[in-house]
Amino acid sequence: MEGRGQHEEDEERRHLGGSGLILRRDAAGSGGGGGGGGDSDPSSHQWPTVDGPLGLSEEESVAYARRFFLWGFALLPLLWAVNCFYFWPVLRSRPSSSPSSFSRIRPYVLRSAIGFLVFAVLLSSWVLIFLIGGEHLFGPVWQDLVMYNLADRLGLAGWV
Amino acid sequence: MAQDPDSTPSLLDSLGEEIIRIVAPVSACMLLVVLLVSTLSSSTSPLSSLAAAAYSDPSSSSSAASIWDKLSGALLSSLVFIASVTLLTFLLVLLFYLRCTRFLKSYMAFSSFVVLAFLGGEILLLLVTHFSFPIDAITFSLLLLNFSVVGVMAVFMTKMPISVNQGYLVIIGVLVAYWFTLLPEWTTWALLVAMALYDLAAVLLPGGPLRLLVELAISRDEDIPALVYEARPVEPRPGARRRLWRERRDYGTNSGSNANPSSLGNMSPVTDERRDLGTNSSLNSNNSMTGEALPETRLVISEQESAGGSSRSELRAPLVQTQLDSRGEGEIEGIGLGSSGAIKLGLGDFIFYSVLVGRAAMYDFMTVYACYLAIIAGLGITLLLLAFYRKALPALPVSIMLGVFVYFLTRVLLEVFVVQCSTNLLMF
Numbered sequence: 357m358e359g360r361g362q363h364e365e366d367e368e369r370r371h372l373g374g375s376g377l378i379l380r381r382d383a384a385g386s387g388g389g390g391g392g393g394g395d396s397d398p399s400s401h402q403w404p405t406v407d408g409p410l411g412l413s414e415e416e417s418v419a420y421a422r423r424f425f426l427w428g429f430a431l432l433p434l435l436w437a438v439n440c441f442y443f444w445p446v447l448r449s450r451p452s453s454s455p456s457s458f459s460r461i462r463p464y465v466l467r468s469a470i471g472f473l474v475f476a477v478l479l480s481s482w483v484l485i486f487l488i489g490g491e492h493l494f495g496p497v498w499q500d501l502v503m504y505n506l507a508d509r510l511g512l513a514g515w516v
Numbered sequence: 517m518a519q520d521p522d523s524t525p526s527l528l529d530s531l532g533e534e535i536i537r538i539v540a541p542v543s544a545c546m547l548l549v550v551l552l553v554s555t556l557s558s559s560t561s562p563l564s565s566l567a568a569a570a571y572s573d574p575s576s577s578s579s580a581a582s583i584w585d586k587l588s589g590a591l592l593s594s595l596v597f598i599a600s601v602t603l604l605t606f607l608l609v610l611l612f613y614l615r616c617t618r619f620l621k622s623y624m625a626f627s628s629f630v631v632l633a634f635l636g637g638e639i640l641l642l643l644v645t646h647f648s649f650p651i652d653a654i655t656f657s658l659l660l661l662n663f664s665v666v667g668v669m670a671v672f673m674t675k676m677p678i679s680v681n682q683g684y685l686v687i688i689g690v691l692v693a694y695w696f697t698l699l700p701e702w703t704t705w706a707l708l709v710a711m712a713l714y715d716l717a718a719v720l721l722p723g724g725p726l727r728l729l730v731e732l733a734i735s736r737d738e739d740i741p742a743l744v745y746e747a748r749p750v751e752p753r754p755g756a757r758r759r760l761w762r763e764r765r766d767y768g769t770n771s772g773s774n775a776n777p778s779s780l781g782n783m784s785p786v787t788d789e790r791r792d793l794g795t796n797s798s799l800n801s802n803n804s805m806t807g808e809a810l811p812e813t814r815l816v817i818s819e820q821e822s823a824g825g826s827s828r829s830e831l832r833a834p835l836v837q838t839q840l841d842s843r844g845e846g847e848i849e850g851i852g853l854g855s856s857g858a859i860k861l862g863l864g865d866f867i868f869y870s871v872l873v874g875r876a877a878m879y880d881f882m883t884v885y886a887c888y889l890a891i892i893a894g895l896g897i898t899l900l901l902l903a904f905y906r907k908a909l910p911a912l913p914v915s916i917m918l919g920v921f922v923y924f925l926t927r928v929l930l931e932v933f934v935v936q937c938s939t940n941l942l943m944f
Contacts, residue, residue: 431662435665442676487650501654502653503649503653504645507644513641513642
């Protein structure tokens with residue numbers, strides 16, 4: 357376990373070294389003396405992405421979180437879901453104990469989560485109504501809307 | 517710092533873990549193709565497919581056609597395919613040489629979009645029709661749109677969670693492999709054998725396009741725009757840190773450049789890239805750690821060097837060196853070590869393995885099991901050869917040859933035996 361911690365710390369250092377953050381973080385770590393939760397202690401550094409040290413650095417995370425959030429509005433709720441999955445550590449950490457950088461990522465991820473939930477509720481209610489209501493509810497329109505009939509009519513399934 | 521006494525078993529652990537991380541997605545891809553083939557093949561007739569139309573051979577017509585006719589038709593079709601693949605690969609090499617990287621990348625993104633949206637949509641539609649699942653058109657198109665756009669983004673454009681990226685690559689492999697299984701039978705087998713031979717030639721011969729491509733990429737220290745599955749790097753054992761390659765350029769290339777025949781028009785070539793191994797400077801270490809599908813260079817970097825030669829690194833260096841020598845690079849054709857030490861396998865290998873198993877599934881499940889074991893064994897052998905030879909080796913030949921051989925043996929010999937035993941209630 358400690359080997360792993362050291363490994364993480366090393367990786368983090370390498371990773372952060374590339375993005376130029378290492379000096380500040382180390383200074384904060386040594387200066388802060390381990391106070392303030394996991395932020396200043398490099399061995400328990402929290403990565404914003406679910407990939408951990410292989411994922412994004414924190415600056416990039418903010419950019420990506422925002423980009424995923426905005427693109428999700430183009431009828432792409434799956435992107436919101438991916439956003440939540442990707443930044444799961446941000447979503448899961450409590451605001452008090454998380455590093456300051458998470459607080460910039462958090463609003464986007466939260467809004468993506470809410471958007472995805474709303475969309476999922478709407479979509480699943482529509483699907484259930486369609487499935488269960490069937491012809492009783494819709495009348496002959498049901499036959500026109502259902503996919504397999506549409507595929508037959510338009511000959512969509514033939515070209516593979 | 518004392519050397520960890522259990523570093524020896526952990527070497528095997530991590531090696532096993534890495535192999536599992538490559539064998540698992542290959543197996544998942546094959547499983548999905550087998551499932552698709554077994555549910556859908558009963559409902560589609562072999563003549564209605566576009567693939568059959570492009571590669572019609574006498575076997576699809578009356579069964580009275582002689583063996584020779586079928587064979588010659590199949591060979592001709594596969595030769596045409598190989599020729600187009602070669603041309604396209606040379607074209608790719610040319611474009612890469614002329615540094616048209618943006619064009620290549622956008623073309624790859626476009627082709628993945630076509631595969632995911634059109635082929636994926638087709639197959640989803642076939643499934644929906646087969647199971648008569650009452651989904652409506654609006655939901656279907658919305659889901660398909662989401663699926664394909666996020667897929668293109670995951671594979672080619674942005675940084676996405678590694679699992680999402682890997683999942684989409686496997687899905688693309690499944691879709692293309694399913695499409696290939698729609699070819700007529702003799703053509704499929706001839707194609708598989710021809711692709712294995714082509715792979716062997718293209719990677720090992722000095723004039724081979726794949727070899728040229730790899731060498732170009734290495735010399736320029738660039739990445740080839742292609743679909744490559746990269747496994748997550750295994751955490752180094754405590755005390756061992758990362759594997760380091762210092763100033764070493766070893767390339768593992770994998771085969772599998774597939775280009776769908778251009779005659780079909782709506783399919784675009786999907787080229788896989790071989791994995792290269794290269795050394796990187798320590799400054800690129802963070803890139804290497806991101807484990808993206810398009811790393812700058814696949815090399816394991818000396819972390820110790822980047823850390824500025826701390827005392828820890830000095831101590832670690834001899835450990836790493838021995839590991840380096842003992843492990844080999846694990847580059848197998850298609851499998852190679854990424855800059856973060858992860859294994860990469862080109863998507864073409866996924867596709868052709870799955871085509872073989874899918875075609876075996878069209879006969880019976882017994883052949884599926886036999887071919888699956890043969891392919892995994894071939895993969896292991898290729899890994900071994902790679903560790904032994906330490907240069908780019910093609911991943912297709914060993915597995916495909918073993919798989920084809922085992923398929924025909926099973927059909928001819930094993931099946932009779934097993935059926936006789938089972939019908940006489942003799943279990944073993």
